[in-house]
Amino acid sequence: MLAMIQIDSVTKAYGENTLLDNVSVIIGKNEKCGLIGRNGSGKTTLFRMITGQEEPDSGSITYAKNYRLGYLSQHIHFSKASLLEEAALGLTEDDKDNTYKAEAILFGLGFQKQDLERSPLQFSGGYHLRLHLAKLLLSEPDCLLLDEPTNYLDILSIRWLTKFLKSWPKEMIVVSHDRQFLDEIITHTIGIHRKGIKKFAGPTVAFFEQIAALETVHEKTRLAIEKKREHLQSFVERFGAKNTKAAQAQSRVKAMKRLPALETLCQIENLYFAFPSIETNSKILLSTSELAFRYNVQQTPLISGVNLEIEREARLGIIGKNGKGKSTLLRLLFGELTPLSGSIKSMNGLSIGYFGQSHIDSLPKDRTIEEEIKLANPALSFQEVRNIAGKMMFPGTMAEKKIGFLSGGERSRVVLGKLLARPCHLLLLDEPTNHLDVESMEAFMDALEEFAGALCIVTHSELVLDRLADRLFVFREDKQEIFLGTYSDFLQKGGWQEEEKTPVKRESSLKDEKRQRAELVTERARLLKPHLNKIQELEKQIIALEDESTKLQPLLLDAINSNKSAQIGEYSKKSKDNEREIERLFTELEEVHKTAQAIKDMYEQKL
Numbered sequence: 001m002l003a004m005i006q007i008d009s010v011t012k013a014y015g016e017n018t019l020l021d022n023v024s025v026i027i028g029k030n031e032k033c034g035l036i037g038r039n040g041s042g043k044t045t046l047f048r049m050i051t052g053q054e055e056p057d058s059g060s061i062t063y064a065k066n067y068r069l070g071y072l073s074q075h076i077h078f079s080k081a082s083l084l085e086e087a088a089l090g091l092t093e094d095d096k097d098n099t100y101k102a103e104a105i106l107f108g109l110g111f112q113k114q115d116l117e118r119s120p121l122q123f124s125g126g127y128h129l130r131l132h133l134a135k136l137l138l139s140e141p142d143c144l145l146l147d148e149p150t151n152y153l154d155i156l157s158i159r160w161l162t163k164f165l166k167s168w169p170k171e172m173i174v175v176s177h178d179r180q181f182l183d184e185i186i187t188h189t190i191g192i193h194r195k196g197i198k199k200f201a202g203p204t205v206a207f208f209e210q211i212a213a214l215e216t217v218h219e220k221t222r223l224a225i226e227k228k229r230e231h232l233q234s235f236v237e238r239f240g241a242k243n244t245k246a247a248q249a250q251s252r253v254k255a256m257k258r259l260p261a262l263e264t265l266c267q268i269e270n271l272y273f274a275f276p277s278i279e280t281n282s283k284i285l286l287s288t289s290e291l292a293f294r295y296n297v298q299q300t301p302l303i304s305g306v307n308l309e310i311e312r313e314a315r316l317g318i319i320g321k322n323g324k325g326k327s328t329l330l331r332l333l334f335g336e337l338t339p340l341s342g343s344i345k346s347m348n349g350l351s352i353g354y355f356g357q358s359h360i361d362s363l364p365k366d367r368t369i370e371e372e373i374k375l376a377n378p379a380l381s382f383q384e385v386r387n388i389a390g391k392m393m394f395p396g397t398m399a400e401k402k403i404g405f406l407s408g409g410e411r412s413r414v415v416l417g418k419l420l421a422r423p424c425h426l427l428l429l430d431e432p433t434n435h436l437d438v439e440s441m442e443a444f445m446d447a448l449e450e451f452a453g454a455l456c457i458v459t460h461s462e463l464v465l466d467r468l469a470d471r472l473f474v475f476r477e478d479k480q481e482i483f484l485g486t487y488s489d490f491l492q493k494g495g496w497q498e499e500e501k502t503p504v505k506r507e508s509s510l511k512d513e514k515r516q517r518a519e520l521v522t523e524r525a526r527l528l529k530p531h532l533n534k535i536q537e538l539e540k541q542i543i544a545l546e547d548e549s550t551k552l553q554p555l556l557l558d559a560i561n562s563n564k565s566a567q568i569g570e571y572s573k574k575s576k577d578n579e580r581e582i583e584r585l586f587t588e589l590e591e592v593h594k595t596a597q598a599i600k601d602m603y604e605q606k607l
Contacts (some may be wrong), residue, residue, distance in 0.1 A: 109160065
């Protein structure tokens with residue numbers, strides 16, 4: 001395998017906390033790797049070491065000659081007056097005049113035609129990250145390094161990004177909590193587990209299956225060794241002092257020393273969810289009538305004419321492009337915003353559990369974790385509060401930590417902990433999975449499936465929608481509508497077809513269109529040429545070796561019949577060498593074919 005990035009015996013620790021212990025892994029040519037592991041396991045740290053932002057404590061990271069990395073950083077600066085000009089900064093030198101490429105990627109990531117002339121500074125933080133992602137994709141690095149690229153994207157943009165990354169012709173390393181997104185785009189899975197790294201060909205399920213199998217084998221082996229050790233120790237203690245058994249006892253002492261020492265695997269902390277519910281006889285928990293809302297008087301109503309009923313066991317997924325009003329609808333239902341017109345009616349004594357991005361940002365910085373959880377339900381005892389904090393991975397005295405010192409992901413866990421503290425009839429959840437790792441995502445979805453109350457969830461994860469929603473509230477371009485059915489039903493019945501249409505391009509002459517197409521065709525031919533030449537060369541080598549092997553067969557048969565041992569050995573060795581070389585060439589040929597096909601697919605999409 002041709003190594004593009006080689007991580008060799010790398011160790012990294014912060015104080016007494018070792019994240020990576022003597023890890024090694026190779027990123028091969030054209031490999032698209034999903035990097036998974038629990039929060040805090042070292043994924044982002046590994047990224048920072050690969051990009052040179054941090055140094056390993058020991059070991060080395062090396063790259064192929066003239067290798068270019070493209071990293072989606074969280075620190076963003078803009079220098080141009082318009083969105084399009086800023087995005088065009090990402091174009092390579094050969095493409096600097098082809099701004100239509102920048103437009104295509106911006107539209108794919110959810111920007112509109114009317115946004116192109118706006119200043120980048122007029123957009124929100126989430127759209128800043130989209131613009132930065134657009135510049136990164138346009139720069140065409142040798143290896144893309146993407147850390148949670150879907151966090152600020154809506155479903156349509158994620159669907160576009162998935163298609164784009166599937167056709168990416170080079171290397172890629174992606175961190176994401178969304179297994180469905182990862183499994184769509186990756187060829188290999190790299191998992192960080194117990195301070196080590198393991199790499200598997202195939203989707204993420206291969207990693208989880210192998211880890212489970214390895215841990216089972218480790219524990220069974222450890223128990224067998226301990227049992228053997230106890231048996232030997234018992235013999236030594238019983239007969240070590242007897243002259244007739246002394247030699248045998250010494251033999252067992254030596255046998256005990258030869259037994260390997262396998263440590264008991266430490267328990268890995270997991271998030272644990274169990275959302276408490278309140279029973280009710282009311283069929284309808286909450287309903288709206290002709291609900292409308294806008295943020296300012298000059299604005300066309302963001303939400304208009306919404307009639308919605310939420311039943312006691314409802315499972316409602318709220319979907320649509322960013323900025324269309326999904327979060328606003330939840331805030332209206334919770335009572336955080338006042339409608340422009342229409343009404344919201346709820347049953348007597350309705351208790352709502354609400355997870356919103358504003359709640360994460362507005363947690364008082366001077367309160368401790370346990371104080372904030374206690375406020376959600378003052379009836380809880382000290383031990384009950386500590387138990388909930390422990391479930392959110394704040395065990396023991398960590399619950400005394402002030403919120404001002406927590407990361408965004410930790411604050412998110414505090415808000416989730418508050419939901420565990422207070423039983424409710426209805427959960428309103430706005431993008432609750434952004435800060436969860438893959439394992440926590442599974443536990444979270446399991447808990448929501450078991451929640452006995454009603455659920456309304458805004459999420460960009462198609463995996464979550466597919467598992468949890470039995471009906472949808474869809475924000476279209478110019479209206480809102482109810483879809484009675486699952487997310488799979490929604491996709492089968494046309495789903496996003498209207499929204500996925502390519503935005504109208506700027507008016508351009510037929511001559512410009514032909515020129516752009518010709519440039520793409522020329523570019524495709526230039527990129528394909530070395531790969532097609534390599535395919536021809538490899539095929540010639542394989543044919544030559546196969547011809548040589550065919551000619552060797554009668555010679556080997558004659559040598560066997562004549563009992564000429566020297567010639568038998570020579571022809572046999574040559575034949576086996578040929579077989580091994582043919583197999584190697586076929587493997588290389590397959591990889592070159594894959595690369596060529598990926599280039600063809602990418603340009604077919606562009607053309």
